[in-house]
Amino acid sequence: MVTSIAITPEEHRARCSALLERLHADELSGVVLFDPYYVLYYAGFAFAPTERPIAFILSAEGERALVVPRLEVEHAESKAMFDRVEHYLEYPGDPRSEVALESTLSALGVTGKLGADQDGYPWILGYRGPTLSELSGATVVRVAAQIEEQMAVKSVTEIALIRESCRWGNLAHRLLQRYTSTGATETEVAQRASNEATFAMLDAIGEIYRAQSFFMSGAHAGYRGQIGRNSAIPHALAGNIVFQEGDVLVTGASAPVWGYLSELERTMVIGEPTAEQERMFEHMKA
Structure with missing residues (x-):
């Protein structure tokens, strides 16, 4: 154990x-x-x-x-x-x-x-x-x-803590994707996904978990307001934006574990992407 x-x-x-x-x-x-x-x-x-x-x-x-x-x-x-x-x-x-x-x-x-x-x-x-x-x-x-x-230069223990952070940040992000839909708000979706991922993490490793972060505790995933036209703004702040069909979304997810963090970011689109969105996405990857 x-x-x-x-x-x-x-x-x-x-x-x-x-x-x-x-x-x-x-x-x-x-x-x-x-x-x-x-x-x-x-x-x-x-x-x-x-x-x-x-x-x-x-x-x-x-x-x-x-x-x-x-x-x-x-x-x-x-x-x-x-x-x-x-x-x-x-x-x-x-x-x-x-x-x-x-x-x-x-x-x-x-x-x-x-x-x-x-x-x-x-x-x-x-x-x-x-x-x-x-x-x-x-x-x-x-x-x-x-x-x-x-x-x-990370030790074996440090890498294990970062991987643990990845595990729960990834879960929060998957839930963020699941709950994002037209008509919902950024705040409700991010909060729901983060809370559910945090509770799952506490069920699994709660007795040995500490965040050791003065910014956050538990798993978190959200959009920081980078939704629709605001997705062009780097490092924006959350604005309780309502999701609409065709919105470009920029996400961020993590979970502090004993002072160590991972970072998961993705670019997504609500619904089917337009040809222009696909072109710009491929340009970004290039």
């Missing part, structure tokens, strides 16, 4: 070691990561970024620390990945979050020259603070390119 499909703590540790090995030639004292996807990749800690800064610190010796607001302490401490969890009370507040970050950097010896995905926590949702280089007085080297290169 399968009891877990998640990335193991051992794999997270191996990723940290591999990152340090990649950066060894740069003689960095450590790495600081703020991006939630990077933190999830190396530490298995999932969070939704807000005005409360969160930072993952990896020293050159391999010590791992997480700086979080007080309300995230128990969440962080439940992860076996961290050697230490430091916190501040709240943002805005006193002492500020930057004090906790600065003291943690000093305690781990991450000074002088360090790597980071970006020079400080991003200014989002009202957060305003100094850059990492201003805060630490260190020379900050951007390491996002090395991180992306490492993330691009």
Whole structure:
């Protein structure tokens, strides 16, 4: 019986070691990561970024620390990945979050020259603070390119999670096709297909399923408003459009599984395509 499909703590540790090995030639004292996807990749800690800064610190010796607001302490401490969890009370507040970050950097010896995905926590949702280089007085080297290169090479477990995502995204898309008909609305069809696929997924793997995504949970399929004339607009937004005969449809389907996503997109037509639609479709494939 399968009891877990998640990335193991051992794999997270191996990723940290591999990152340090990649950066060894740069003689960095450590790495600081703020991006939630990077933190999830190396530490298995999932969070939704807000005005409360969160930072993952990896020293050159391999010590791992997480700086979080007080309300995230128990969440962080439940992860076996961290050697230490430091916190501040709240943002805005006193002492500020930057004090906790600065003291943690000093305690781990991450000074002088360090790597980071970006020079400080991003200014989002009202957060305003100094850059990492201003805060630490260190020379900050951007390491996002090395991180992306490492993330691009998938492990066996990662591929299995992506395939699991494909399975349920595909089911949601099949149901989307089944329920799409003239007179129905984009919203009702997408919601019905997504809900049914999600319930089927939970029946199958519910006990071992986690989305670990701050965008969505469960299987989803929809049109994002790319229906009829709007199908020419890339990355549009859903508009509760009513389906009509001859509409060109652009779909999208996925399902987050332990932080991993697949993407299924199709171009379809309601009813029989016209000769011009067939010509343009073949032109697209060419």
